Amino acid sequence: ALEQLRAANPDVEFTEAFNFVIPVDEEFHGSMELLYEGALLAVLVVWLFLRNGRATFISAVALPLSAIPAFIGMHYMGFSLNVVTLLALSLVIGILVDDAIVEVENIVRHQHMGKSPYQAAMEAADEIGLAVIATTFTLVAVFLPTAFMSGVAGRFFKQFGWTAALAVLASLVVARMLTPMMAAYLLKDAGHGEPPPGRLLRGYLRAAAWCLHHRLATVGGATAFFIGSLLLIPLLPTGFMPADDNPQSQVFVELPPGASLAQTRAAAETVRQLVAAVPYVRSVYTTIGGGTAGSDPLALSSGGGEVRKATLTLQLAQRSDRPVRKQVIEQDIRRVLQAVPGVRTKVGLGATGEKYILVLSGDDPQTLGSAARAVERDLRTIPGLGSVASSAALIxxxxxxxxxxxxxxxxxxxxxxxxxxxxxxxxxxxxxxxxxxxxxxxxxxxxxxxxxxxxxxxxxxxxxxxxxxxxxxxxxxxxxxxxxxxxxxxAVIDRYDRSRNVNFEIELSGLPLGDVAQAVQRLPSIRGLPFGVRQINIGDAEMMGELFASFGLAMLTGVLCIYIVLVLLFKDFLQPVTILAALPLSFGGGFVGLLVADKSFSMPSMIGLIMLMGVATKNSILLVEYAIVARREHGMSRAEALLDACRKRARPIVMTTLAMGAGMLPIAFGLGAADSSFRSPMAIAVIGGLVTSTLLSLLVIPVAYTYMDDFKVWGKRLWPLQGEMQ
Structure with missing residues (x-):
């Protein structure tokens, strides 16, 4: 269309001032690249462990065959292939291959016992079937409750939760039906004799045996780790969503009420010259008055149709062409604009993660005005904030x-x-x-x-x-x-719930929203608000509160669903508690990862913690399920069954963990052209939690199993009649 306009009007020069489609296009293609990179890394991990091209191929086939049914389900549910659904697929890409890895690894192990590929596939699939089904439905029980969260977060999580659940269910069908069939006809005889355990496996078995003989010390260490994890939470910065790093920004210029168009034009030109000299600013497009063409289509225009307001839309250098984030450039812009007298300026699109809105409401205009002036004076004492704009200051x-x-x-x-x-x-x-x-x-x-x-x-x-x-x-x-x-x-009289209010729009300038909100609550003017004046949370602060409440409810619902699924599958009320004991061990690593990477505890990191719940229970299921089978079908003692489970299930647990971690490495490091501001905290939380949950689960879950078993025996002795009925 633009080329047609140029051809029809050769005397008119068209210059692209801004383009909000570019970030969306980059996000889409970046998500696809991360999807491919994660899949390749997950398959590479499988090959490094199995060193078998055919077995690796069988595991790799599970990826496209799990994603395609998910696309079909998304189509029937009315979901598009957008940033949210692609994010869900890129995060679960390591999980999709997990079921196939467990199946193939078990089949290869049975081959080493001297069985033919067909016999190994049949017996291994029967042996591992319950564990695979349990792990898959556990992941579904974790993801699906998030699709029913309320508020703004719920609208985001709806497509995320359903897409992840559909893909995981499809991977179960592939692992139970296609993977054994392909293994039976594609794998070659592996020879007789199971290879001896390596040095790492021998060291792990010694550590597991030590933990079983020193149960109190093991439980005490796990409890101390969990308490330490809880103590890390206050150290984490909190927020709703991290600020983006897209190459667009804006500067809003506001003159006092009554200013003329000529005065606004002169001030806007002064600001334009100063902003254009800031490094990494490529172009500046200025509008005065309504100026809807110069505003973010996703945000409300600050032009308001007044000649005293101007909007400067900035095109910044691409992320690959600048060594700093957008927030650093905006800080430089704020510093140079301090030299412009008689104007009020705001820098940034004002999107999520960039501003904090504080509202004071009351019925008495005089009392409200005096309280607003005191609050504005105190707000300017908080270090690190950008501009503080009050609607009460406009006379x-x-x-x-x-x-x-x-x-x-x-x-x-x-x-x-x-x-x-x-x-x-x-x-x-x-x-x-x-x-x-x-x-x-x-x-x-x-x-x-x-x-x-x-x-x-x-x-x-x-x-x-x-x-x-x-x-x-x-x-x-x-x-x-x-x-x-x-x-x-x-200049304006705002009302909220039929009461007058004063709005403070505070630029965060890269500070976490939660930290700023806490600093505001400690201000003397806020703690001593006069009678009849109250504080109201709107905007990001309100949505952050809704997010934490919805997230807590979703986690509790997920834990309950996991327990119900495990009870139905294992036909036992106590051993599912053993499996759930891995959940407290998974969060500590995620918190440490966020703390080391200086990421906030926000929506993306919460998505990562939800994923950790499913992965931690998956590892526990593989251990506990084999221990139960070994005691019931092979007549092993409890200690022998647990050590045998550790020996035979350690490799698939480590393989699936590394496959999932490898699939998330590109996201954690922010590789590719897409903005990693949202994805990176999520992947960092998952990778950090994977490390601790895997290491601790392999050592603590066998001990937790013994305690649950002792409790079961003690219960039968205490109530022998109930024990006989069971």
Missing amino acids: RPEIAVRPDFAAAADLGVTTAAIGETLRIATLGDYDESLPKLNLAQRQVPMVVKLAADGRRDLTILERLAVPSVKAGVGPVRLGQVARLEFSSGP
């Missing part, structure tokens, strides 16, 4: 009309007539009342009003004729029935 000049009611009554002049006369003289009449100039094709309305100089001269306004409703009295001069004087008043 505009106005002409106050004070009627002389006695004289007006004698002359038959109403206050409505005075108001109508002044409105028509200063602004013009309503469109439907205007006279029309008839042309051949259309009518042109004609507005008649005083010149700008006349509107500022009180003597001219006092000579305006006001109609009288009294018989025999003609038009009356305005000065006879009213006194005019220059005055001032608020």
Whole structure:
């Protein structure tokens, strides 16, 4: 379309001032690249462990065959291939191959026992079937409750939760039906004799045996780790969503009420010259007044149609062409704009993660105004913040009309007539009342009003004729029935729940939203608000509170669903508790990862913690399920069964963990052209939690199993009748 316009208007030069489609396009292609990279790394991990090209191929086939049914489900649910759904697929890419890895590894192990590929596939699939089904439905029980969260976070999580659940269910079907069949006909005989355990496996088995013989010390260490994890939470910065690093920004310039268009234009040009000199600013596009063309289509315009406001839309250098984030450039812009007198400036698009909105509400304007001034003064003492803009500070000049009611009554002049006369003289009449100039094709309305100089001269306004409703009295001069004087008043009166309010728009300048909110609550003016004035949370602060509440409910629902699924599959009420014991061990690593990487505890990191819940229970299921089978079918003692489970299930647990971690490495390091601001905290939380949950689960879960087994035996002794009935 743009090329057609250029061809049709060769004398007009078209220059692209801004393009909000580019970040979306980069996000899409970046998500696809991360999907491919994660899949390749996950397959590479499988090959490094199995060193078998055919087994690796069988595991790799699970990736596309799990994603394609997920696309079909997304189509029927009305989901598009957007950033959210691609994010879900890129995060679960390591999980999709997990079931196939467990199946193939177990089949290869059975081959080493001297079985043919067909026999190994049949027996291994039967042996591992319950564990694979349990792990898959556990992951579904974790992801699906997030799709029903409320608020803004719920709208985001809906497509994420359903997409992840569909992909995981598809991977179960592939692992249970296709993987054994392919293994039976594609794998070759692996020879007789199971290879001896390596040095790492021998060291792990010694550590597991030590933990089983020192149960109190193991449980004490795990408890200390969990308590330490909880103590890390206050150290983490909190927020709703991290600020983006897209190559667009804006500068809003606001002059005092009553400023003219010429003054605004001069101030905007001064700001433009200063901003254009800042490093990594490529272009500046200025609009004055309404200026909707220069505003973010995803945010409300700050132009407001007033000539005292201007918007400068900035194109920054691409992420690959600059060594700093967008927030650093915006800080440089704020510093250079401090030299511009008489204007109020705001830097940034004002998107999520960039500003904090504080609202004071009350019914008494005087009390509210004095409280707002005290709060604004204290807000400027918080270090690191950008501009602090208060709606109470906007006082505009106005002409106050004070009627002389006695004289007006004698002359038959109403206050409505005075108001109508002044409105028509200063602004013009309503469109439907205007006279029309008839042309051949259309009518042109004609507005008649005083010149700008006349509107500022009180003597001219006092000579305006006001109609009288009294018989025999003609038009009356305005000065006879009213006194005019220059005055001032608020530029805007905002209301919230029918009460007056004052809005403070605070630029975060890279500071975490939660830290700023806590600093605001400690301000003396906030702690001592006068009677009748209250604080209201809106914007990101309100959504952050909703997010934490919804997230807690989703986690509790997920844990309950996991327990119900495990009870139904294992037909036992106690051993599912053993499996759930891995959950507290998974969060500590995620918190440490966020702390080391200096990432905030926000929506993306919470998504990572939800994923950790599923992965931690998956590892526990593989251990506990084999221990139960070994005791029931092979007649092993409890200690022998647990050590045998550790020996035979350690490799698939480590393989699936490394496959998932490898799939998330590109996301954690922010590789590719897409903005990693949202994805990176999520992947860092998952990778950190994977390390601790895997290491601790392999050592602590066998000990937890023994305690649950002792409790079960103790219960049977205490209630022998119930034990016999069971």
